[in-house]
Amino acid sequence: MPSSGIKMLLTIMSMVFLVVTGEPQLIYKFDIPNLVKDFKCTETCKFTLVESMPENLTYPAFEPIMMSTYKAHKRILEKVKKTLYLSSCYWSLVGTDTDYHDYSSAEGEDILKHLYDLTKDGTISLKIAQNNTNKDTQMLESVGAEVRTPDFKRLLHYGILHTKMWVADNAHVYIGSANFDWRSYTQTKETGVLIEDCPCLGEDAAKIFEVYWYLGNPNSHIPQHWPANLSTAINVSNPAVLNYNDTNGEVYISSSPPQFCTTGRTGDIDAIVNVIRSAKKFIYISVMDYLPEILYAEPRVYWPIIDQELRNIAFNDGVQVYLLASHWQHTIEDMYAFLRSLDELHTTKFHKIDIHVKLFTVPADESQKKIPYSRVNHSKYMVTDQHAYIGTSNWSGDYFKYTGGVGFILKQSDGASSNLRQQLVQLFLRDWNSEYSKYVYRF
Numbered sequence: 001m002p003s004s005g006i007k008m009l010l011t012i013m014s015m016v017f018l019v020v021t022g023e024p025q026l027i028y029k030f031d032i033p034n035l036v037k038d039f040k041c042t043e044t045c046k047f048t049l050v051e052s053m054p055e056n057l058t059y060p061a062f063e064p065i066m067m068s069t070y071k072a073h074k075r076i077l078e079k080v081k082k083t084l085y086l087s088s089c090y091w092s093l094v095g096t097d098t099d100y101h102d103y104s105s106a107e108g109e110d111i112l113k114h115l116y117d118l119t120k121d122g123t124i125s126l127k128i129a130q131n132n133t134n135k136d137t138q139m140l141e142s143v144g145a146e147v148r149t150p151d152f153k154r155l156l157h158y159g160i161l162h163t164k165m166w167v168a169d170n171a172h173v174y175i176g177s178a179n180f181d182w183r184s185y186t187q188t189k190e191t192g193v194l195i196e197d198c199p200c201l202g203e204d205a206a207k208i209f210e211v212y213w214y215l216g217n218p219n220s221h222i223p224q225h226w227p228a229n230l231s232t233a234i235n236v237s238n239p240a241v242l243n244y245n246d247t248n249g250e251v252y253i254s255s256s257p258p259q260f261c262t263t264g265r266t267g268d269i270d271a272i273v274n275v276i277r278s279a280k281k282f283i284y285i286s287v288m289d290y291l292p293e294i295l296y297a298e299p300r301v302y303w304p305i306i307d308q309e310l311r312n313i314a315f316n317d318g319v320q321v322y323l324l325a326s327h328w329q330h331t332i333e334d335m336y337a338f339l340r341s342l343d344e345l346h347t348t349k350f351h352k353i354d355i356h357v358k359l360f361t362v363p364a365d366e367s368q369k370k371i372p373y374s375r376v377n378h379s380k381y382m383v384t385d386q387h388a389y390i391g392t393s394n395w396s397g398d399y400f401k402y403t404g405g406v407g408f409i410l411k412q413s414d415g416a417s418s419n420l421r422q423q424l425v426q427l428f429l430r431d432w433n434s435e436y437s438k439y440v441y442r443f
């Protein structure tokens with residue numbers, strides 16, 4: 001066959017491959033992008049790693065425990081002076097929302113009351129973007145909050161708003177896995193970052209909120225060109241160079257799905273791929289669900305992007321990969337097979353592949369077991385020798401194609417003591433080495 005014929009055949013084959021595997025959802029393809037670094041933040045920001053610990057999940061005394069999510073949210077409510085933008089999935093801050101609840105709903109109820117009071121007395125203007133209507137936000141609306149519900153079915157045919165992000169006065173931000181749910185303070189394990197006194201990132205996060213707000217208009221559609229004032233100069237190839245807690249880092253905020261990315265915005269999947277490809281020594285991942293497929297499509301479609309990146313870097317560059325997923329009552333059966341397949345690679349004899357996979361189980365006593373949809377490791381983050389990534393999405397294709405989510409990416413390879421990336425390493429190893437984590441082949 002002449003070479004042009006072969007070329008054509010290859011092109012057709014790769015097209016078929018793309019159709020079969022679902023088109024890769026990378027907005028752009030890159031290895032390591034050319035770094036520009038011309039966006040410098042002048043202010044000094046504060047970053048705090050925050051987490052929720054399900055009650056009675058205990059660690060040896062020497063292990064680190066971070067600021068609680070409840071405290072971080074309270075801190076935002078204490079600081080906010082003018083505007084508060086909340087991006088949310090569902091709301092369930094009151095204990096009686098669930099059939100079975102216990103005294104541990106007090107923190108969620110306190111947050112709702114605080115939001116209510118601040119809005120009612122006119123202290124702040126509260127705007128909420130949410131996935132669906134619920135009684136908590138209806139109550140806030142009754143005292144002056146503005147609430148919008150982007151209709152994903154109309155906009156994208158699939159998907160939900162899954163983002164959990166607070167933006168106060170365009171200066172203080174929370175990004176993480178915690179929902180507006182009382183269980184997210186006391187019954188599920190969550191990881192997030194609190195950013196304080198940081199207008200350059202606060203304004204950028206507010207632009208992501210504005211996208212949800214725009215799409216929450218009843219007649220909105222995804223525009224051909226997003227309004228110019230929602231463009232960002234901060235992205236994977238031009239991260240904000242800033243100082244936080246007396247150390248230097250480079251930061252940007254990613255967004256998904258790609259249709260929601262305004263000019264300059266890095267897609268969440270591109271951010272994840274870049275973090276994986278940039279690792280030189282290790283990649284530690286803690287994610288609730290890990291499935292290389294588009295789960296909610298009919299029929300389901302294989303979606304190998306992240307899985308392939310991990311196999312590549314472990315095989316070709318000898319980078320160590322530890323993946324910690326979550327085991328609970330509702331774990332999707334198929335996840336075990338994909339995880340075992342990844343884990344199995346460490347048994348190769350002639351080529352060392354340092355991939356290990358464990359599952360984290362939050363223990364529950366008899367009464368805690370009755371609290372619906374809780375007692376689970378809900379975190380979604382990744383830390384490498386170069387980056388910290390804290391996100392809101394599970395790792396299956398749906399979350400990057402159709403689901404509203406965000407990621408916080410910090411690049412910082414040095415070893416300063418007040419270094420959020422290093423704290424995240426400690427936090428990961430605490431969980432990885434704890435009695436709650438077990439190798440996937442034991443399941």
Ligand SMILES: *[C@@H]1O[C@H](CO)[C@@H](O)[C@H](O)[C@H]1NC(C)=O
Nearest residue numbers: 054055056057058103104365
């Ligand atoms: C679980 O935690 C709660 C709240 O901290 C405490 O009151 C209770 O005694 C703990 N239960 C056990 C079995 O440790």
Ligand SMILES: *[C@@H]1O[C@H](CO)[C@@H](O)[C@H](O)[C@H]1NC(C)=O
Nearest residue numbers: 089090131132133159160161
């Ligand atoms: C999100 O909203 C859609 C549409 O109202 C609803 O069908 C779905 O159950 C919601 N998902 C969550 C997690 O709240």
Ligand SMILES: *[C@@H]1O[C@H](CO)[C@@H](O)[C@H](O)[C@H]1NC(C)=O
Nearest residue numbers: 203206207210227228229230
């Ligand atoms: C962008 O412009 C619109 C329309 O003028 C305005 O309502 C909105 O507040 C602006 N957003 C930002 C982030 O500047």
Ligand SMILES: *[C@@H]1O[C@H](CO)[C@@H](O)[C@H](O)[C@H]1NC(C)=O
Nearest residue numbers: 232233234235237238264265
């Ligand atoms: C990142 O932002 C810079 C401007 O700050 C822009 O020139 C560049 O095209 C953006 N990169 C991507 C991948 O969008």
Ligand SMILES: *[C@@H]1O[C@H](CO)[C@@H](O)[C@H](O)[C@H]1NC(C)=O
Nearest residue numbers: 288289295332378393394396
């Ligand atoms: C992903 O995360 C959400 C909560 O953030 C959870 O309720 C959901 O069941 C998870 N899994 C999948 C596969 O969607």
Ligand SMILES: *[C@@H]1O[C@H](CO)[C@@H](O)[C@H](O)[C@H]1NC(C)=O
Nearest residue numbers: 046047048049245418419420
């Ligand atoms: C930065 O300082 C804040 C406030 O003092 C503290 O809560 C936080 O833990 C520090 N962050 C890091 C990464 O050490």
Ligand SMILES: CC(=O)N[C@H]1CO[C@H](CO)[C@@H](O)[C@@H]1O
Nearest residue numbers: 328329361364369373374375
């Ligand atoms: C509420 C819930 O599903 N809790 C479960 C969390 O995971 C542990 C271990 O699998 C179960 O025992 C709990 O019931």
